[in-house]
Amino acid sequence: MNPASPAIDTDGVTALLERGRTLATPVLRAAVGRLAPPMDTVAAYHFGWIDAEGHPTTGDSGKAVRPALALLSAEAAGAAPEVGIPGAVAVELVHNFSLLHDDLMDGDEQRRHRDTVWKVHGPAQAILVGDALFALANEILLELGTVDAGRATRRLTQASRKLIDGQAQDISYEHRERVTVEECLEMEGNKTGALLACAVSIGAVLGGADDRTADTLEKYGYHLGLAFQAVDDLLGIWGDPDATGKQTWSDLxxxxxxxxxxxxxxxxxxxxxxxxxxxxxxxxxxESEIADFTEEEFASRAALIEEAGGREWTSQEARRQHTTAIAALDEIEMPQQVRAELVALADFVVVRKR
Amino acid sequence: MNPASPAIDTDGVTALLERGRTLATPVLRAAVGRLAPPMDTVAAYHFGWIDAEGHPTTGDSGKAVRPALALLSAEAAGAAPEVGIPGAVAVELVHNFSLLHDDLMDGDEQRRHRDTVWKVHGPAQAILVGDALFALANEILLELGTVDAGRATRRLTQASRKLIDGQAQDISYEHRERVTVEECLEMEGNKTGALLACAVSIGAVLGGADDRTADTLEKYGYHLGLAFQAVDDLLGIWGDPDATGKQTWSDLxxxxxxxxxxxxxxxxxxxxxxxxxxxxxxxxxxESEIADFTEEEFASRAALIEEAGGREWTSQEARRQHTTAIAALDEIEMPQQVRAELVALADFVVVRKR
Structure with a gap:
């Protein structure tokens, strides 16, 4: 196998993602159903369960990598995958809280091929529903009432803080002329690594894993998150808009x-x-001058980034983080099947097109 | 003693509020100091510790009723007041998270005699720092690592959700022609009652109180919150701007x-x-037509509200809620001194001018 482009088990990964969706989505929908109107409707729109007019849809509700990881996380600790469900739901709630707020702060008008919540329902609803999902995440875990649920919530809270730190860095970097590669990696570790890390530890913690096991799983998840984000950054410039659901040259x-x-x-x-x-x-x-750029103006900037080596370096960085992630799995004992599935998911993350 | 205007022990209440501030503020400042720049600075501005230029101030950082209650709450369960400190800090963090977001959603430009955070630092910082304070609240409690800390965090999370529900109702009511008194009370119970209730139970829970004791303390706190809000509603129309720090006829x-x-x-x-x-x-x-109203136009509306009996009914409602709050204290055992102090705080809430 060529480490530069892993031969991934597509069917296996599809099944893992599907299992995550199938087990977590009904619980997620029930949790969101607890929100008072109109927040329940706004949240259902955000998750892609209804359209702007309130009609049910079978839209794109994301890749669902995190729920798949949370269930595998439980299995890594020797527990049944179902033990990870509240963790999967809590992580999805935190992830979507951050999307709702970030889209508003960043002025992003499109997500998953649809208008963002603040565009459709206004800024106040984007703030409120984000807040509600964040609170709900902790509620879902803490109502389990166990010591392990408290430990899991603490990890989720720490990850949430890093998520917020990362968004703060992201915003401040946009106003700076120069950002170092190290600063960028730190920001991406906060924005993407921390919550993916939590997804990979939360099921294990709910299944009674000790802190060392949880920390090691987080190490895998953190580097997987950095690989994921490196690929996202490539797609943010060179991605196919039909696949990503974003505009061309979105990040530019x-x-x-x-x-x-x-x-x-x-x-x-x-x-x-x-x-x-x-x-x-x-x-x-x-901002409006930038928005008025032609496709060619963006394309010439993208070509320069590539010519200077930015595209190739980022591809290699994705592979480096992928390697570090997988190496972490050797530090702890877990069922062979679970290890193989965590490797397959890591492979998927670096070759995906959306 | 005339139940309509309780003879309050002003010195006693001042000492209780001062104790809450003295014990909780250093821990609150240390917690806020954990935030990454520039969020730490933005939060320090919000709390009134620095001015917009970053210079230290000795500004007005609020009445601090909640910290005082959280410490009394610990004492109600027979614990030392210090046991309530993490609860006091967590409740203050949630309270200020909601102020940051609500001021932005409501477009409020002034709070505590100063420009609000979104006015000074922009909407993105108001969202981000609010999020960060909310996460920090849970972090502060959960890092205690005890089963009781998990119970306390669960109560705080439930209160936070009600706070968000209340803000959602508040926003939706502004667009409706008619709101019933019951709907208004429900909204105020969510917006103000729930978190005050949590302040009064959280110290006790951290001190090992059982759920029945905590629920009863919350009953006192919930009705105290409704009394508090009724007084706030009176001050929102007829309050002295110099005392409240808000514009004249603010709510109108x-x-x-x-x-x-x-x-x-x-x-x-x-x-x-x-x-x-x-x-x-x-x-x-x-909105701009309303903003252009003369003082006389607001005054004539206020006079009509008073003539129709709205002012008197609200004053009576504050006293009714005050009575219900105090009656709840008889349902559980607690040291006589603590009971007397909770009564004094309730008295203070209904006669305050700011």
Whole structure:
């Protein structure tokens, strides 16, 4: 097997993602159903269960990597996958709380091929429903009433704080001319790594795993999250809009200092310097001027990022994080089947197109 | 003693509020100090510890009723007041999370005589720092690592959800022509009663109190919260801006369906009907038209609310809730001194001017 492009077990991964969705979604829907109107409806729209007019849909509700991981997490501790369900639901609730608030803060108008909640239902509902989902996440776990549920909630709370730290960094970086590769990785570790790490430990903690086991599973999850985000950053520039559900050159439109950009700027050389000059000029432009760029203007920036090596570096970084993630699994005992499935999920994360 | 205007032990209440502030504030500041920049600074501004330029201030950081209650709560369960400190801090964090988000959603520009966070630092920081304080509240409690800390966090989470429900109702009522007195009381129970109730149970739970004791303390706190809010609603129309830190006729400017208004509309009679016609016409006006009203135009609306009996009904409601709150204290055993102090705090809540 070539480590650069793992031969993934597509059917196996599809089955794992499907199991996560099948077991977690009914519990997630019941949890969201606890919200008082109109928050229940707004949340159902956000999750893709109804359209803007309130009619049921069979829309795209995301890849569901986190629920799949939470169930595997329980199995890694020798428990039944069902033990991980409240953890899967809580992590999904926190993830979606952050999407609701981030889309509003970032002014993002589209997610999963649909208008974002603040566009359809207004900023106040995006704030409120985000808050409600965050509270609900802790409620779902704590009502289990066990010591392990308290431990799981504590880990979820710490991950949530990192998520918020990451968004704060993301916002502040957008106003800065230069961001280092290290700063970018730290931000992405907070924004994506921490909650994926929690997804991979939460089922095990609910299943009674000790802190060392949970910490090691989090190490796998954290690096998996960094691999996931590196791929997301590639898709944010070179992704197919039909697959990602985002606009073309989505991250360039927002002047995001994502990994390919900061790596290209850090690389030095002629293309890197040319890119730096262009982005410095772009930084002085207004948002509407950037929005009025032609496809060609974005394409030329993307080409410069690639020429400076930002695309290749980010691809390699995804593979490095993938390798580190998988290596962590060797530090603890777990059923062979579970280990193989965690590896397959990691492989999926680095080759996905959406 | 005249039950209509209790003779309160001012010195005793001042000492209780001062003790709450003295014991809780250093822990609160240390907790807020955990936030990553710039959120720590934004939070410090919100709490009134620094001004907009970052210089330390000795500003008004609120009445601190909740910390005082959380410490008394621990004592009600026979524990030392210090046992309630993490509860006091967690409740203050949740309270301030909701202020940050509500001010943004409601477009409120002033709080505690100063510009609100979204006015000074922008909407994104108001959302982010609110989120961070909410997460921090759970973190502070859960890191105690005890079963009772898990129970306390569960109660705090439930109260937080009610707080969010109440804000959702508050927003939806602003767009409705008619709100019943019952709907208004339900909203205020969620928005104010639930968290005050939690403040009064959280110290006891951390001190090992059983659920019946905690529930009864919450009953006192819930009705105290409704009394508190009734007084707030009176101050929102007839309060002295120098004392409250809000604009004159603050709630009328926002067309809030507060208790005096809904009670006046429900009263019937000539003044009530005249008020209904005027408010129905106001509802069709734009926000800027309302903002351009003269002082006299607000004053005439306030006079009609009073003439229709809305002011008197709300004063009586505050006293009714005060009575119900105090009666709940008889359902459980607690040290006589603690009971007397809870009564004194309830007395303070109904006679305060700010």
């Amino acid at each position: 439109r927002q002047r995001k200092k994502s990994l390919p950009v900061v790596a290209a700027l850090a690389a030095g050389g002629e293309a890197s310097e040319r890119l730096a000059r262009i982005l410095a000029a772009d930084a002085k432009k207004s | 400017r926002q067309r809030k369906k507060s208790l005096p208004v809904v009670a006046a509309l429900a009263a019937g009679g000539e003044a009530s009907e005249r008020l209904a016609r005027i408010l129905a016409a106001d509802a069709k006006k734009s």
